[in-house]
Amino acid sequence: MATRELTAKQRRILEFIRQFIAEHGYPPSIRQIQEGCGLSSTSVVDYNLRALEQMGYIRRDREVSRAIELLMPGGRRRVVPVPVVGTIAAGRPIPVPEEGEWSAPWEEVLELPEGLIGGKEGLFAVRVKGESMVDALIFEGDIVVLERPPEVRDGDLVAVWLKGEGEVTLKKIYREGERVRLQPANRAMEPIYTSADNVEVQGRVVMVIRRPS
Amino acid sequence: MATRELTAKQRRILEFIRQFIAEHGYPPSIRQIQEGCGLSSTSVVDYNLRALEQMGYIRRDREVSRAIELLMPGGRRRVVPVPVVGTIAAGRPIPVPEEGEWSAPWEEVLELPEGLIGGKEGLFAVRVKGESMVDALIFEGDIVVLERPPEVRDGDLVAVWLKGEGEVTLKKIYREGERVRLQPANRAMEPIYTSADNVEVQGRVVMVIRRPS
DNA sequence: ATCTCCTCCGAACGCTTGTTTCGCAGAACA
DNA sequence: TGTTCTGCGAAACAAGCGTTCGGAGGAGAT
Numbered sequence: 001m002a003t004r005e006l007t008a009k010q011r012r013i014l015e016f017i018r019q020f021i022a023e024h025g026y027p028p029s030i031r032q033i034q035e036g037c038g039l040s041s042t043s044v045v046d047y048n049l050r051a052l053e054q055m056g057y058i059r060r061d062r063e064v065s066r067a068i069e070l071l072m073p074g075g076r077r078r079v080v081p082v083p084v085v086g087t088i089a090a091g092r093p094i095p096v097p098e099e100g101e102w103s104a105p106w107e108e109v110l111e112l113p114e115g116l117i118g119g120k121e122g123l124f125a126v127r128v129k130g131e132s133m134v135d136a137l138i139f140e141g142d143i144v145v146l147e148r149p150p151e152v153r154d155g156d157l158v159a160v161w162l163k164g165e166g167e168v169t170l171k172k173i174y175r176e177g178e179r180v181r182l183q184p185a186n187r188a189m190e191p192i193y194t195s196a197d198n199v200e201v202q203g204r205v206v207m208v209i210r211r212p213s
Numbered sequence: 214m215a216t217r218e219l220t221a222k223q224r225r226i227l228e229f230i231r232q233f234i235a236e237h238g239y240p241p242s243i244r245q246i247q248e249g250c251g252l253s254s255t256s257v258v259d260y261n262l263r264a265l266e267q268m269g270y271i272r273r274d275r276e277v278s279r280a281i282e283l284l285m286p287g288g289r290r291r292v293v294p295v296p297v298v299g300t301i302a303a304g305r306p307i308p309v310p311e312e313g314e315w316s317a318p319w320e321e322v323l324e325l326p327e328g329l330i331g332g333k334e335g336l337f338a339v340r341v342k343g344e345s346m347v348d349a350l351i352f353e354g355d356i357v358v359l360e361r362p363p364e365v366r367d368g369d370l371v372a373v374w375l376k377g378e379g380e381v382t383l384k385k386i387y388r389e390g391e392r393v394r395l396q397p398a399n400r401a402m403e404p405i406y407t408s409a410d411n412v413e414v415q416g417r418v419v420m421v422i423r424r425p426s
Numbered sequence: 427a428t429c430t431c432c433t434c435c436g437a438a439c440g441c442t443t444g445t446t447t448c449g450c451a452g453a454a455c456a
Numbered sequence: 457t458g459t460t461c462t463g464c465g466a467a468a469c470a471a472g473c474g475t476t477c478g479g480a481g482g483a484g485a486t
Contacts, residue, residue: 007433025272025282027239029473041435046475048433059238065278065442065473069238208423222463242443254465259445261463278443278472428486435480442473450465456458 006055010048012037014057017070027068082145088126088159088168123147123206138170142210146203157185157205164198170205219268223261225250227270230283240281295358301339301372301381336360336419351383355423359416370398370418377411383418 006014016036020028028036030045039045049068052058061067128142138144146159154174160182161168171182171192180199182192219227229249233241241249243258252258262281265271274280341355351357359372367387373395374381384395384405393412395405 009433024274024280025240026279029278030475031473039434041437042474043436043476044434061237063441063474065242066239067237067474206424208421210421210423211419220463243445244443252464254467255444256446256466257464276444276471280444430483430485432483433481435478437477439476440473441475443471444469445471446469447467448465450463452462452464454459454461456460 006052006057007048009037009039009044010052013045013048014052014070017058017068021070027066027070029066082123082125084125084127084143087129088144120147120206124203125209138208139210142208144170144205145207145209147206149201149204152201152204159202159205161200161202162194162198163200164194168202173199173201219265219270220261222250222252223265226258226261227265227283230271230281234283240279240283242279295336295338297338297340297356300342301357333360333419337416338422351421352423355421357383357418358420358422360419362414362417365414365417372415372418374413374415375407375411376413377407381415386412386414 013033016033017028020032020036030042030049033039033045033049034042037045049058049060053060057071059069059071123145125143125145128138128140128144144159149158152158152173155172157170158173159168159170160173169182171184174181174183175196178196179193180196182194182199184191226246229246230241233245233249243255243262246252246258246262247255250258262271262273266273270284272282272284336358338356338358341351341353341357357372362371365371365386368385370383371386372381372383373386382395384397387394387396388409391409392406393409395407395412397404
């Protein structure tokens with residue numbers, strides 16, 4: 001019985017649960033599944049839910065109402081909220097949010113699957129304004145997801161605030177003794193050299209998201 | 214009473230609900246909130262939940278157990294499952310999934326917030342293999358999110374399968390009478406002209422996601 | 427045919443859960 | 457001082473809910 005094909009009834013139940021959660025924000029009760037799928041008894045639902053649980057499609061807590069957790073697409077997944085804290089432009093620093101700061105409930109928030117970002121926490125995102133990041137292959141309108149600098153290693157793509165120039169830019173960073181080499185991701189372009197005190201790493205790039213205009 | 218500050222107790226309840234959902238996959242009961250927050254009575258929970266509901270932090274369905282839906286970051290959000298169906302390379306077509314096809318439960322799945330993709334459904338994604346998409350400003354390792362061609366308009370960035378050449382590419386499409394102009398997003402590059410029967414539009418690009426190596 | 431396993435049905439049991447009621451205490455206010 | 461409002465506490469109610477049990481029908485094996 002370990003891993004068998006889903007019956008039509010089981011597929012229907014699964015789809016009903018998925019849709020119910022999407023609509024209500026909480027899982028259905030057994031009797032709601034019964035009615036929603038046109039089944040004749042709650043015991044049929046229970047029977048098939050046990051099968052689904054054993055096959056790994058759902059997770060259930062016994063003796064608890066609505067304790068059904070979908071483990072598949074459309075169900076609940078480990079998703080990390082990523083607040084979009086503002087825009088990034090050449091002429092001003094990134095508005096890095098404070099650690100543990102609660103976003104207001106209506107602030108724009110991305111949610112990204114844990115797997116995509118390696119389970120990192122404390123991420124935030126900015127929209128790119130202007131064409132100042134083209135040398136990092138990042139363009140107007142892109143969304144850049146950053147993490148607070150945990151540890152900056154040579155070769156990391158980071159957002160740096162150049163104090164002297166009053167400018168923020170995305171570059172690969174290499175520390176070379178007293179000075180810092182900022183290398184554009186675009187290999188055709190020349191690196192920038194500056195002193196270590198002049199650079200403030202505001203975040204490490206975790207992801208770039210683009211929507212075509 | 215309309216919009217006031219959250220009391221410490223309300224903040225605690227909210228945080229408990231958030232954490233409970235993250236842990237269990239379904240909302241807590243009133244009595245679980247009571248115990249989890251060290252409150253003395255269920256009526257206190259009910260009292261504060263009503264306040265939270267009126268302030269717009271949660272949504273409740275009356276007379277239904279565990280019918281609490283978080284409306285803020287960390288809670289449930291409208292998220293669309295996007296299966297990653299394979300890789301896209303120059304030399305072969307994209308494995309476009311059939312409409313309504315259920316992904317296997319262990320297939321890799323992105324989840325993207327509704328707002329980011331305009332509520333589109335039936336999306337799928339592919340990983341980019343090779344450097345064949347550079348003229349669309351898309352690079353090795355990027356993830357391209359596509360929608361099934363609902364209606365292709367001139368200027369759309371689409372994935373096209375060139376039957377004659379046996380090749381897939383990402384270009385902006387313009388129909389010019391009998392022939393089709395495929396324009397690279399990179400303006401410095403030259404367009405391709407071909408006949409309408411030679412192109413098969415496999416998807417429209419909705420989003421590009423990049424993780425720096 | 428007999429047995430076993432799978433799937434389903436109907437009903438009942440008992441706990442869980444949201445709701446309600448009544449009451450109390452303190453603060454704000456006139 | 458009396459009134460009102462807020463926030464809290466204890467208990468009870470009724471409906472919702474997951475579970476369980478006996479049994480039926482069918483398919484396949486022996």
